[in-house]
Amino acid sequence: MSQALITIRRAMPGDAEQIAAVHDAAWREAYRGLIPGRELERLIARRGPDWWRAAVLQGSRLLVLSLHGSIGGYVSYGRNRAASLPFSGEIFELYLSPDCQGLGFGSRLFRAGRRDLAENGLETMLVWTLSDNKRAVDFYRRHGGEQVRRASEYFGAEKLGRLAFGFGPPAP
Template sequence: MADASVRTAQPDDVAEIARIHRDTWRTAYRDILPAEVLDSLDVAETAPAWADAVARGQVLVAAEGRWTVGFCVAGPAPEDEVANADGSLPADASTTALVSVLVEPRWGRRGHGGRLLATAAGHLREAGATRGVAWVPEADRSSIDFYAKAEWEADGTVRTLDAGGRPVREIRMTGGLSLLLTP
């Protein structure tokens, strides 16, 4: 494998992050989300939200050689993302982070996702976070397996989103932030 790295995203990464988001969802979720939802993903429309996350320092990018191949967005989790099914908050709600890792499928299985998650975990620990959560479509076995390899597990909390008139059930994965990079 060529030189692989993870770094904090910069403003000039926003267009590529938005493109990776669009292209990866169109590939990875084509059997999960309706075509019209995937077709409506527009880089120009999502770029401002990515620019905001990048400006807050919440996005890491993975590179292989000169190519940006994936990203991770991670930061403090809003209360509604960590709430228990009954709406109550767990004792560690204020130290729980919300994490999302996305690597283009053509660059998958090369360690980029693990590097992104481990690097994000380190940054989150330094900021005082004690655990992370990630929402994953229940039908996305690749992402569920990815988080499981990091010793994250489904915590029994589910939500159903409306994706263009089609319900999409998501499960919440959760785990510790003591992840280490290993060769």
Template sequence: MSVLIRPAGPADAEDVARVQYLSWRSTYDGLLTPRSLARVGSMWGAAHWRATLERVDDVVVPLVVENKHHGIVGFATCGRQRGRVPFYAGEVYTLYLLPTAQGRGYGTQLMVAMARVMMARDLRSAMVWALSTNHVARRFYERLGGRPIGDRTGRLFGERVPEAAYGWPDLAVLAWMQPQK
């Protein structure tokens, strides 16, 4: 299967919004309230993503994974860590795949690509936050070598949500991982 991972641009906004919406509806059903799920489409639609992708700079790097036969099936963003977790310079901000694209190695390929992008920007370590109740995401990060490094209570649409952090103290390990299905 021919797959391309490339930087995202404003022309990708509708596809990115579609991937995020469908991924959230599938992944977070039962993990977030129906009210929060309903807000995803209105808050992060194509207009939001077009504006976001028009003002991309070296701080936030958006990537898409494109399947030759199905178009954009996933996207991710990364950059400098936004919080205050010691010892981790970079952060994976988002990683979303269409439900039909999950389990096919695309997420691993995006993680490897983000590790390489961050290392090219001299960010040698990175972390990611995941909902504590999202066991699929947590196992995914653990399979890729992410170590549990902390917990917090975040806020999403005014809803308090428990989150777990995973970290890679040396991104080189992830950057040179061979993606497998």
């Protein structure tokens, strides 16, 4: 019998290549058909290994899902960036490689990021997602998110809707 070694840990500079690969694959999976193609490719290209390495070295809060040493997903988070909304923390991004989706890993990463925020005094939090990203909208609703704001954002010439989900303090 073999057992999978699955951990969630802080990202290290040496993870940058694999985080970038997860980011690329996850964004193409999540946003193809939502974000215009040229704009999507431009957004993906901005987040190469050097960008991720710098984020880790600068102390960004970034956890990775490690499966036998390979990165299968990540969550980045920190202080809420929307001053007009009464939440202390924010999950900025949570992505899994397509082959890791639907297995409960997203929930594990979500809880780990939320727990770390709470342990650092940021007990309430916010998450933004594109309103047409049904998978993400359903995920955050299942995890107790309450829709607290609608907004829009331009991707190239196309205006897309965004939703903010608010979360109270995590259960003990």
